Amino acid sequence: MQPEETHLEFPCTFPVKAMGLAGTDFDLLVVEIVGRHAGPLREGAVSSRPSSNGKYVSVTVVVQAQSKQQLDAIYSELTAHERVLMAL
Template sequence: MNTEIRATLLQFPCEFPIKAFGHNRPNFDGLIVEIVRRHVPNLSEGAVTARPSHGGKYTAVTVTIRAESQAQLDAIYQDLTRCNEVLMAL
């Protein structure tokens, strides 16, 4: 999907949940928060939730941010997908 079309789907600023999945390892949620904070230094209290998979092998972390632009979201997703610990980012 090209950037012009995506830009029309969201109106900025907006609340936006970012989800990252990885193996259930110590401080996986901290790693995700560290990556997101590079782009959103003022995360609000309660912005982060983590949930293990049914079998406990994986962890899903959701960080809800106040997104200011499509470029900001793109940069966050690029950093998340570059991280070897992140199996998937949505």
Template sequence: MAESETEETLLEFPCRFPIKAMGKAESGLESAVAEILSRHAPDFEAEHMSTRPSRGGKWIAVTVVIEARSKPQLDAIYGELTAHELVVWAL
């Protein structure tokens, strides 16, 4: 692993890494998250994605655990998620 990569993160790759995105319910958020993850995480499997509605039902949280390979991979995923119009926040 390159020295600059280890300086930027405390994670050791590869590792299991949870990704969560939230947006309005009934917006197609699950499909958008699945599409983004399938581009950046080749071993991503949509059946392992879980969703949870907010108490009032207005929002939905989508969570998936991927096998993260590198910090640049995670940066690309989060960059695309946060730029997507259906995603209100991602963590």
């Protein structure tokens, strides 16, 4: 079986974004999941933005991606978590 093609060249800087209901620790949840696969994050790697009504929040974590498999594992764990509504 051929590996899936990707237009990315690794290693590369890659923003992982997850959205969920706003809560006091949603950003920590996303950072914990991403950190399991990407290792320690750089200073300033995490940003969050609430929706206009404040019900949802998007958290972006910029990682130094090493492979497509690593990114697939991050997205797989994020989307499997009940609090994550969407991951981009």
